[in-house]
Every structure is written in C-alpha cells, then in structure tokens.
Amino acid sequence: MEVAEPAGIYVYSDTELDRAEGEAIESLKAHCQQPIPDPDEWLEEEVRRNILLTSIDFMLNWARRSSLWPAICFPACCAFELIAANASRFDLSRFGMEILRASPRQADLMITAGTLTWKMAPQVKRIYDQMAEPKWVIAMGACGISGGIFRSSYNVVPGYNRIVPVDVYVPGCPPRPEALIYGIRMLHHKISKGRAIEG
Amino acid sequence: MILALSGKEVAAQLEQQFPGSIIESSENNLLAKSESLLDIAEYLKSSPELDFDYLNYITAVDYYDYFEVVYQFTSLKHNHSLVLKTRCYDRENPTVPSIVRLYQGADFQEREIYDLMGISFNGHPNLKRIFLWEGFHGHPLRKDYL
Amino acid sequence: MILNPSLNLEHYWQTLPPDWPGGFWWHWLVFTVIIIAFVLTLVMGYIWIERRGMARMQARLGPNRAGPFGLLQPVADAIKVLIKEDIIPANADKIVHWLAPVVAFVPVLMIFAVVPFQDGALLADLNIGILYVVAISSVSTVGIFMAGWGSNSKYSLLGAMRNVAAVVSYEIPLMLSVISVVLIAGSLSMNQIVMAQNIPFILLQPLGFLLFFIAGCAEINRSPFDLMEADSELVAGFHTEYSGMKFALFYLVEYAEALAISAIITTLFLGGWRGPVLPPWLWFVLKVIIVFFVMVWTRTTLPRVRIDQLMALAWKFLFPLALINLIITGIQVLAWPEALPGVMILVNIAIMVILVLLWSRFFKLGWGRVEV
C-alpha cells in the first residue's frame, strides 16, 4: 500500500514559542517553591466604624457576594463537580453565579477545580493577574489544596497556594457539590466582613 | 475475538522476506532489529494476508541495559494482531526509526516516548517535547530518573 | 444659550413649534430623565427576565437569593461591576479603548428620543423618525469596532470584525422591511406610524415583521447570531479586555440595544402604546417585554450560525424576501388603498407562508464548507 504524502501535513511551527514557554515555566517554578500565606488578616482585625460607613460597606459587600462571577479555570476532574454544581440539581445560579465569564477580566472568583501542573502554572498565575480587584480564589479539591494523590509527581504543583493566594479551601477528591456550595457560603461570610473604606 | 498471531509464524515469513531481521520470536511477540524495523512495518502493512492497517499503540520500557520499544498492530479486516518489539542498547542516545510515514497514529506516541523516555525517532517530522516543556531536565519514565 | 444667563427664555418658548408640549426646556429635561430612567430600569428588568427565564427553560431556578424572587440580582450585579477595578491593557490604544463604550452606548440611548411612550409622549416627534433610528443605531457599531481595535487583543478584533460584517449586511433587509411599514402608514414619524395602526401592522405585514425581527436580532447580535461575543469560540468577543465600569457599559449596551429593537418592533408592528383598558405606557412596556421574551426564547433554544452562513442568510434569504415584500406592499397600497383589512391580512399571511416555504426549499444555509 502506497502511503500518500500530503503536502504540508508534516510542517509544524517553529519551537521558539515553545522555548519561551519553557523558560517562563522554569522561572515561575524557581520562584514559587513556598506557599503564599492565606489572606486572612481580616479575621483578627476589629475596627470601630461609624454607621454611615458600615451601611455603605454592607451594601457593597452585599453586591459583591450576591454576584460572584466565576472565571473559567477548570483543569481537571473537579471541573465536573463544579459543572454539576452549576447544573440543574445543585444550581449555583441561585446565588447569581451562573454567569461563567470566559474572560478573566470580568470575573470575581477563581474556582481552581483540578490538579495544577507546572506547565499550567504560568497560565493560572496569568489568569489571576488578569482578574480585576476585588478577586477571590477557592481551592477546590485535594489537588488544589496540596497536590493530593499526585503530590509526589514530577510535574504537579503541590497546591494552588504556591501560585495564587487562596481564600477558601474545599477538601475532597473531588468535593461534592454540596461541599463546594458550603465553601462558597464561607466565602460569602468572608466578603461580608470586608471593608471597602478604611476608617 | 482478535486472534493474536503467533510470533514464530510471522517471524518465519519475515525471515524469508528480510533475512537476518528477526532476533528472536516467541508465541506472543517477535523481536526485530531496529535497523530493519521500517521494512518490517511496511511489509506488515502491505502484505495482503497480514494486512496490519491499524496501529494499536507504541510504548517503550526501560530495562536498565536496554530500551525495548513495543508496537502492537491489528488488522481490522482479518481481525488479528501482532506484537513487534525492538531494542536499543545505547543509553545516551537511543534511536529507533520512526514509522510515522506509514502509520500516522504513531505521531503523538513517538513524541511521547521521546519526551518521557528519551528515545529519539529517526525520521519523525516534528520530534519535540509533547507533555513537558522545552528545557525540562531528564526523561521521567526512565528508571534512573531522580 | 446656556452660557448667557441674561437670555430671555420666554422668547425661545414662544418661537418653538406649537407641538412641543410645556415648552422646549422642560420637555427636554423631563423626557431625558424619563428615557434614562426607562432604559436603566428596563435593562435591569431585562437582565432579570433573561436570567430567570433562561433558568426556567433549562430546568433550573435562576437567581433567587438577592431580594424577593432575585429581583435585586441586577442591582447587585450593577453595583459590583461599577466598583470593580478598571483595567486598561498595557498595549491597548488607551484613548480608543476608553472612548469605545461611550461611543457604543450613546447612540443606543439616542434611539429612544423618537420612541413614543404614549400619544405625543416622546422627546422629539421627528417627521423622519424611523430614518433617524436606522441612521443612529448603526453608530454604535463604530464603538464596538473601536473596542475591538483598541483592546489590542485578537479575540476582540475578530469579534468586532464579525460584528461589522453582520451589521453592514443586515442593515439592508432591516431598512427594506421598514419601508414597507412606512408605505402603509404613510409617514416616517414614529408617532404617526402608531396612530395609523388601527390594526397592528404585524397582521398586515407578517413577512415584514418576520424579516425585521430576524434582521434586528442579527443587528444587535442576539443568539442565534451572537457571533461577536460567541462564548464558546471567542471567549467574550469584543469586550474580552474590558473590566469594571466599561464592561458594565458594554453589558448595558447589549441589553439597551435589545430594548431598543423590541421598542421599535413594538412601535412599528405591534401597535405601539395602543391597547384597551390599561394605560398606554403600560401597554408599551408589556409589548416590549413580550418581544424580548421571544428573543430569550430563541437564545436558549437555537445553536449559533457560522459567519458565512450569517452572510448567506442576509443576502440569500432576507434581502430577496424583503424586496419582494416591498414590491407586494407597494402594489397593494397603490391598487387597493381602501381594501378591506380582513382580506389584506389573509392575503398577506398566505403570501408570507408561500414565500417562506418556497425560499427554504430553494436555498439551504449550506452544509459543509460554504464560501460567500
């Protein structure tokens, strides 16, 4: 049997872009060996606020927590529990979360559903950097918290908190949608304690 | 049921066609010289009574002394299969001829073996890392990978 | 005028045409406020209807935590988006990037200047009302293209390109089907068109309504023609790089355009504010909401067409049908100016059915690779 040799089939693009990507990964890997501390200072803070500021804060926080739009960052298995949470039975849209913004610039919340590899890490960091303030991160699943079952692998980042600061950890492999919703409720509590105006 | 062809029978055929190309053969598989791999694959694919048109998988195993590259072919028409193996003893720069020109399905698998096992495939049009990035040190599936 | 405080406003009021009620400035002020309030309120209502309606159609509940029945959900969204960080990409063309949402938003708001909320209740009863609408509504495309170009992102640029292509093609069937309405009404003024609708024009112009609805949906990029922000392909289309308040403006534009198109459809085809029992403005709002609901319905049901099929639809289906519709309407208006409406309705509906069936038999959208 003669193998037809289609023209142009085996022409691939140059490796320059790949090399640049590799360098980015290596430099990120060198910089992100320690976990980033969780942004939890608000827990200790007790501040005196007057009534006006409190009610403004209340309104802003209410708005923020009522319309958390998740960014799309679903590397692996947990994504399907996240989609299940979004689907009819668990229905995240009750909390106004059904708008999955594909563009990170319009999203508020990154739900990191799945294992993070070093090759993926620069992109996740980039998504996080592209999101507009205020922004939050939920680390979903064992892989997102610590690398989980794949922690000992050569290409797996042991937890998203090496790359981005994480607000809420939802354990499980994968967490059930109920667990995810509980995590989101916890994030709501956290948001409602935030202060928009220093005082 | 897919009939697993006896390596010995096929080896006899191949020995006629390409003398000295088969190192050893058993009931399950046959071991070919890596230099004559391309010829054998071409014969397996074009011979009407064998007609191996479907490549199941390619994989490589690290046995410390040598690398073994394993091919399994199936004939969708005759419903039989064959396991073909070849070895390369060079640990520094192991090379095996590429069969991409015959079986395009080998494209990503050969790249995968190149990436994870460090065996380069002669004649592959686009042999570069597939899963790991350019500049990754070492080949993880080798047994001596740290 | 404003700069000169000593100017005698009374003098101006007297020189105004007599059909401006209550004097020029008061009229201007009141209706500007009304229009802005109307657009903002109804856009929020639209967002709520779309999210709740879509959720119901997809066997979900939809937002129900913010306020009763989730009614405050759009308010929460609005507040949140407005106080979010506003990012301008480093490589963006800053001025164009900054100006784009404004250029896109203002024309949409300006459309409502000629939309009558009830008899005579409109900002400017232009005698070329509908022409003004068609002219001004195309301007927001410039804003969208500026957004695509200024963002310096490939997805944005592709989205903007698609939008321009769609709008340029769909203007023609849109305009042609409007002309048929104008022929019957005998006026370009929106208010006069409403006054002429003793029976809604949707019955006299069923084909015209269909063409206008499809072309209008395509023009404002509602699904199945939402190519410019196609979620599954172009991430977020032309506003991929926008965040915060500017994104809010684009979000507003999207729904305000839908509102504008449904207001125009209401005015041209559904009898505008006319209706029994209820007050006229309520009729208007009700009809607008019904039209929008149909748009939500199509969005949840239909897949998206491809860009060349979008063009094919405009030039192979809508354009010839609109021409034929125009000719038939012209003949009808000329030959039987006093014809019984009942007969006209039946004849026109029959013509529509025959034409649509014939055309869908002659032309397919095209399977496989179709180049236009």
Add this chain to the structure above:
Amino acid sequence: MAIKTEPFVLNIGPVHPSTHGVFRMRATLDGEVIIDMEPIFGYLHRGIEKLAEERTYTGVIPLTDRLDYIASMSNNLAYVLAVEKLVGIPVPERAEYLRVIMAELQRIAAYLIAVGAFLNECGAFFTPFLYMFREREKIIDLFEMVSGQRLLYNYMRVGGVSQDIPEEFLPALDKFVREMPGFIDEYDRLLAENEILLARAKGVGILTKEMAINCSVSGPVLRASGVKWDIRKADPYSIYDRFEFEIPTGEVGDCYDRYRVRIEEMRQSLRIIEQAMEQIPSGTVKSEVPYLIRPPAGEAYAHIETPKGELGFYLVSDNSIAPYRCHIRAPSLMNLTVLREMVIGWKIQDAIIIFGSIDITVGEVDR
C-alpha cells in the same frame, strides 16, 4: 491599492470555554480561516504512568479513576482486566455482570456529556447540556449507591468488584432503564433536525475511513467514519459475547455522524443493561485475591471500548508487588492525531465544533 494581509497566530486555550479542560490549539489564521494548527498539550500531565510504578497493583486503581475522569468505571475495568490477564485471576459471574452494567451506565453518562458539550459548542447556550446533565445525575445517583462516590468511583477490584450492590440498586436501575429511552428521544428531538445544527455540523470536519484507520482513531469517531469496529464485538472482553447489540456506524464521517453515532450507542447501551439485568446471577462478587498481588514476570495488554475509544493498559511485571511499567493507550490522545488535518481550511467556529465532536478528556490525553 492592494490591501496587504498577513496570517496571524491565535492561541485557543489552554484556558478556553470549549477546550474541555486545558488543551491548547495554536492556530494560524488567515482572516477567520485556519491555515495551520498545532495542538499543544501537557497542561495536565500528572505523570500517572510514573506514579503507577511506585504503587502496588491495587493501589493503581485510584489513579486510573483520574485518567478519563468522566468515565472512571471504564478506566477501572480496563486496568483490572489487564492485571487479571497478567496474573490469571478468575472473576465471579455476578461481578462480571456488575462490571458490564457499570461500564455501560458509564458509557451513557459520558456520551451525555459528549453530546451536550458538542451542542453547547454549536452555540446552543447550555440548554441541551443542562438537560443532559440532569439525566447524568440520575446515573451518578446509581453509582453513588454502589460506590459512595459521585465522580471517581474506585469500584472495580482485581478479581471482582469492591462490594456488592445494595438492595435498592436493581429497582432503581430498572426505573432508569425504562425512563431513559424517552429522554434520549427528547434530546434527539431537541435539535436533531434543526436547520442551523445541520448547517453547522453536516459535512463539517469529514474524516475519511482510510485516514481514521491510519491515524489509529478509535471509538465513536472511528465508527462515524464508517468502520464497524467495536472491541466489545471484535475482541469480546468480560462477558460481552453474551449480549445482543448493534454497532451503529456513520456514513460520511462528519460532525453530525459522530453526534448521531453517540446518540445511537446510548440506546444500544440501554439494551445491554436490560439484558444484563435479566441474567444477573447471585453469588460472590470478589474472588480470593491476596492483598499484595505479585504477578509472575511477564507482560499483558488488555483493551476495552470506553466512551472515548480503545483504552488499553500495557503492564510489565518483574515479579514484584508494583508494576514495572504501566503504559496507558489513551484513546483521547490517538483521536487527537486527526484534529490537525480536520481543522485546516475551516473557520474557527468549525474548528471548535470539530474539536468538540472528537470529544476528548484532557486527563486522558496528558495522563
């Protein structure tokens, strides 16, 4: 004046709404038309093959769950079949039936996602997807009954399954099997004859028979190209030779055929489940297997038909408690070989739905 144009490179992914995870296509575009495309993956390369080498034979089963995470029952099955082939462990009759039921349920669940995602990528704004997810939840409930997990079941064991089904499982399954054909018809009606869907999917991304075979494509993609090749029939593993079912094939090999084949295979899977439910015997579900399996030195390859195609495990044993080498023949990876040739010359929108119709899971591509 001639307008000067030049092609430009567009990165689709790795994070993109319709790349089924983290997959990247580096496309060179001429306007909207793709003139060159290079698939780039590895963004989810977790080194499962390496991790398997440091675990016991039973310990690898949870890893296989996470390969094709929307069809983990099938992955489990392929792996345990490979180990059983290596060691020569018999499987009790009841366990065989349970395995078949689970695998076929899993096939339906995975096809629901595949078809739903495909329609979603055509632009049908989540509606078919959410309806199909509704039915998938019912299957997941059944799985939860037997394994206690919703996604990664870890249910199959070497020499059987981990536990017997609870009492309420068979009535629930019976109810599901009776209801499901109606739902499949409903989904089919939802969009099957829709003019826009036909225009988008018919004749788009044609994969010829020769090309499909040469590129080692398997599963629904291969069958949609007109090759009647299903490992359940061609090389019956487990007890598939006892059931009657058809192999649906397509004619042209376009996206629409792949969609039809998947819908049709869901019906066939229901038929298999019905037959298995009638025939299932009572008895034990796990044969006596030592905790630490120590197979004789040798090698084995077992392959099954998963929703994605031919999933095979090539195991090499050196008579220790851990596999010496565990190679996974991932159907998603093989099916991607054809992607490049299929999308060149098409528009971006087509590329997205061609990609969607191949239906990959990145966890399996990258492993």
